[in-house]
Amino acid sequence: MAREIPTTRLVAGLPATVPFVGPEALERASGRPFTLRLGANESTFGPSPRAKEAMRAAVERVQFYADPEAHELRSAIAALHGVGMESVAVGAGIDDLLGLIVRAYLEPGATAVTSLGAYPTFNYHVAGFGGRLERVPYREDRNDLAGLAEAARRTGARLVFLANPDNPTGTWYGAGEVQAFMEALPEGCLLLLDEAYGDFAPPDALPPFDGADPRVVRLRTFSKAHGMAGARIGYAITAPEAVRAFEKIRLHFGVNLAAQEGALASLGDPEHLAWVAAEVARGREEYAALARELGLRPLPSATNFVAMETASAARARATVAALAERGAFIRMPGAPPLDRCIRVTVGTPAERAAFAELLRAVWPDVSAAHPL
Amino acid sequence: MAREIPTTRLVAGLPATVPFVGPEALERASGRPFTLRLGANESTFGPSPRAKEAMRAAVERVQFYADPEAHELRSAIAALHGVGMESVAVGAGIDDLLGLIVRAYLEPGATAVTSLGAYPTFNYHVAGFGGRLERVPYREDRNDLAGLAEAARRTGARLVFLANPDNPTGTWYGAGEVQAFMEALPEGCLLLLDEAYGDFAPPDALPPFDGADPRVVRLRTFSKAHGMAGARIGYAITAPEAVRAFEKIRLHFGVNLAAQEGALASLGDPEHLAWVAAEVARGREEYAALARELGLRPLPSATNFVAMETASAARARATVAALAERGAFIRMPGAPPLDRCIRVTVGTPAERAAFAELLRAVWPDVSAAHPL
Numbered sequence: 035m036a037r038e039i040p041t042t043r044l045v046a047g048l049p050a051t052v053p054f055v056g057p058e059a060l061e062r063a064s065g066r067p068f069t070l071r072l073g074a075n076e077s078t079f080g081p082s083p084r085a086k087e088a089m090r091a092a093v094e095r096v097q098f099y100a101d102p103e104a105h106e107l108r109s110a111i112a113a114l115h116g117v118g119m120e121s122v123a124v125g126a127g128i129d130d131l132l133g134l135i136v137r138a139y140l141e142p143g144a145t146a147v148t149s150l151g152a153y154p155t156f157n158y159h160v161a162g163f164g165g166r167l168e169r170v171p172y173r174e175d176r177n178d179l180a181g182l183a184e185a186a187r188r189t190g191a192r193l194v195f196l197a198n199p200d201n202p203t204g205t206w207y208g209a210g211e212v213q214a215f216m217e218a219l220p221e222g223c224l225l226l227l228d229e230a231y232g233d234f235a236p237p238d239a240l241p242p243f244d245g246a247d248p249r250v251v252r253l254r255t256f257s258k259a260h261g262m263a264g265a266r267i268g269y270a271i272t273a274p275e276a277v278r279a280f281e282k283i284r285l286h287f288g289v290n291l292a293a294q295e296g297a298l299a300s301l302g303d304p305e306h307l308a309w310v311a312a313e314v315a316r317g318r319e320e321y322a323a324l325a326r327e328l329g330l331r332p333l334p335s336a337t338n339f340v341a342m343e344t345a346s347a348a349r350a351r352a353t354v355a356a357l358a359e360r361g362a363f364i365r366m367p368g369a370p371p372l373d374r375c376i377r378v379t380v381g382t383p384a385e386r387a388a389f390a391e392l393l394r395a396v397w398p399d400v401s402a403a404h405p406l
Numbered sequence: 407m408a409r410e411i412p413t414t415r416l417v418a419g420l421p422a423t424v425p426f427v428g429p430e431a432l433e434r435a436s437g438r439p440f441t442l443r444l445g446a447n448e449s450t451f452g453p454s455p456r457a458k459e460a461m462r463a464a465v466e467r468v469q470f471y472a473d474p475e476a477h478e479l480r481s482a483i484a485a486l487h488g489v490g491m492e493s494v495a496v497g498a499g500i501d502d503l504l505g506l507i508v509r510a511y512l513e514p515g516a517t518a519v520t521s522l523g524a525y526p527t528f529n530y531h532v533a534g535f536g537g538r539l540e541r542v543p544y545r546e547d548r549n550d551l552a553g554l555a556e557a558a559r560r561t562g563a564r565l566v567f568l569a570n571p572d573n574p575t576g577t578w579y580g581a582g583e584v585q586a587f588m589e590a591l592p593e594g595c596l597l598l599l600d601e602a603y604g605d606f607a608p609p610d611a612l613p614p615f616d617g618a619d620p621r622v623v624r625l626r627t628f629s630k631a632h633g634m635a636g637a638r639i640g641y642a643i644t645a646p647e648a649v650r651a652f653e654k655i656r657l658h659f660g661v662n663l664a665a666q667e668g669a670l671a672s673l674g675d676p677e678h679l680a681w682v683a684a685e686v687a688r689g690r691e692e693y694a695a696l697a698r699e700l701g702l703r704p705l706p707s708a709t710n711f712v713a714m715e716t717a718s719a720a721r722a723r724a725t726v727a728a729l730a731e732r733g734a735f736i737r738m739p740g741a742p743p744l745d746r747c748i749r750v751t752v753g754t755p756a757e758r759a760a761f762a763e764l765l766r767a768v769w770p771d772v773s774a775a776h777p778l
Contacts, residue, residue: 037593037594037620038620038645038647039511039564039594039595039596039620039621039648040511040594041510041511041651042509042510042511042512042513043513045509045510045651045654045655048654048655049654050650050653050654052474052653052658053658054474054658054659056471056473056474056475058473058475058477059473059474059475059477062477071470074470074471076469076470076471077469078469079469080468080469081468081469086465086466086468089465089468089664090462090465092636093458093461093462093465093664094458095636096452096453096458096461096633096634096635096636096637096668097448097449097450097451097452097453097633097634097635097636098443098446098448098635098636099428099446099448099629099635099636100636101428101430101431102424102426102428102431103428103430103431105430105431105434126498126638126657126660126662127659127660129657129658129659129660130657130660133657137414137417138413138414138417139411139412139413139414140414141414141415155658162654162655192411221409222409222411222412223411224411248409248410248411249411257471261468261469262468262469263468263469263470263471264464264467264468264469264470264471264472264662264663264664265468265662265663265664266659266660266661266662273410275410276411278422279413279417281422281424282417282420282421282422282534283417283420283534285498285501285502285505286424286425286426286501286527287426287499287501287638288498288499288501288502288638288660289638290498290636290637290638290662290664290665291636291637292461292465292636292637292662292664293662296468
């Protein structure tokens with residue numbers, strides 16, 4: 035038999051882990067399908083009817099490659115945010131764009147800063163391109179902005195990742211705090227500002243867009259409030275020179291036709307987005323009340339999920355497991371101190387009611403089995 | 407104004423070129439839409455009705471992420487080719503997989519071998535990951551297998567790219583010749599065997615699959631005969647250790663839901679694929695007859711396009727330009743000696759007739775304006 039072909043030293047040294055194990059893999063492992071899917075912060079309200087119509091129409095032209103420049107969509111995004119279209123890059127979701135940014139800016143061996151327990155796919159890309167990761171613990175369940183900026187200065191970091199509103203906590207900062215944070219970063223350090231949940235946030239959490247500022251890449255997605263996670267499309271707003279750098283290395287035909295057409299149509303239906311955001315705001319209140327009823331503390335959230343403190347990692351793990359046994363998929367943060375929480379997506383009223391019933395059923399046993 | 411953030415040295419040194427300028431960009435530049443799109447080897451016969459139905463159905467679940475492991479589709483692909491599913495990797499088209507393979511196997515500074523004028527996206531990825539490209543001229547309009555193997559040995563190449571059937575010539579080798587070529591490569595050198603056009607080829611051009619052979623990655627796509635270019639999905643068959651290496655660096659949520667569902671449905675409709683292949687074979691004959699009628703030599707083709715010799719690069723360029731002025735999008739190879747050819751996708755009977763009419767109209771002027 036022929037000998038194995040060696041991979042690069044970098045790839046050979048990477049661990050065999052993935053950022054997320056999908057619910058489908060969990061179902062295959064347990065042999066038990068989930069009947070309630072509230073673990074991936076998908077919008078179970080679905081996309082705009084206009085977006086669905088556009089995606090169905092795209093099936094009729096799926097034999098053709100989509101425009102690799104996503105010209106129409108980028109124009110619409112630029113108009114929406116009041117920037118030039120040369121400041122807009124489109125990718126196959128924020129995950130794709132994070133990889134692109136890390137590849138473009140992080141020299142092998144250079145340092146990227148993130149919160150301990152923040153979005154694992156960013157960490158995955160940093161490792162995958164040979165970067166070094168500096169993790170700063172959360173502080174009172176929020177990103178520690180002072181700590182992150184200090185770590186960036188101390189390590190000479192080239193990239194800093196910040197999700198605002200945050201995942202997995204749901205907490206957020208106001209635009210002024212985010213802007214002050216940007217000013218506190220060392221020169222030559224790029225801020226990746228992940229605003230995947232921005233459509234659920236109060237407007238004053240989102241700084242005004244500046245399509246000429248090279249110090250920040252703002253990341254937005256159609257996977258959350260727009261209800262198009264399966265379509266794989268998101269975008270970045272940054273300075274034109276960064277967009278030109280991405281052009282040199284990105285997968286030019288990586289964003290599919292239906293996603294481009296659906297995203298464009300969804301931007302034309304702000305009423306749907308507002309309706310989803312209002313429903314989600316209502317659902318967050320319901321979840322908060324449910325948590326308090328059971329003696330769990332809900333974390334404040336400006337996203338489409340709520341993190342609930344169970345008071346210990348053992349309890350959080352047991353809650354996730356007990357819910358999975360009853361057909362409900364939720365997740366929990368992976369790192370302390372957040373791993374004392376469970377994280378539940380705000381679903382439709384029926385899904386929320388089903389979740390409430392299940393949590394009420396399992397919590398007494400879970401808390402009794404794991405005394406504090 | 408804030409100072410620009412420097413990219414990596416590698417990215418800073420890359421040229422600002424893209425593998426392909428899309429027809430949409432050409433339309434925007436000229437202000438003239440194409441009415442006949444025969445330049446990107448798309449299957450204008452469209453996808454299987456079953457695939458379309460599956461993609462429309464996927465719109466109803468597009469708020470959910472697709473299975474990042476593409477388990478069902480990989481199982482079906484494995485069954486089709488008689489390999490284990492641990493030998494199957496799915497990506498957002500062959501372009502995505504080429505990038506993944508280059509990233510996994512080509513150390514910066516290491517050499518990859520390809521034919522001069524072969525698929526530009528492979529070259530783009532090699533440059534993008536810091537590799538060195540060794541190009542071997544075509545020989546009698548076919549890949550020079552002896553020359554490619556010699557170049558691989560001489561340069562200590564880690565990767566060799568071969569498209570069979572070939573793009574942009576359409577020519578092909580038999581399975582035995584491909585296997586002998588693989589044996590002639592130096593130890594530790596990986597063959598990227600791009601079979602994007604394999605569904606149009608005679609069966610004896612395709613070696614049997616061996617899901618345990620680590621020396622080759624076989625690449626297939628749903629963009630050509632399956633008629634799903636806009637969906638972005640393709641796959642690789644190779645040894646399980648290579649698939650495991652891809653797992654460490656690939657974009658785990660990069661392949662969209664509709665593409666996965668459509669591809670699975672398309673695999674269940676081999677009759678549609680056979681019908682498309684038969685129509686394409688008929689169309690190739692028509693194009694060959696058309697070329698001979700006008701004094702152009704058609705290259706033999708086992709693909710869904712035909713390259714036609716115009717006898718000079720100036721004539722080829724002028725033909726492409728004259729057709730574009732009349733609303734027809736075709737391409738021509740970029741490198742000598744192939745750049746004396748035009749390359750035309752086999753469309754539907756109506757599209758073929760429209761193309762024939764246009765070529766008959768422009769060729770007398772083009773050839774008169776560019777005497778040999």
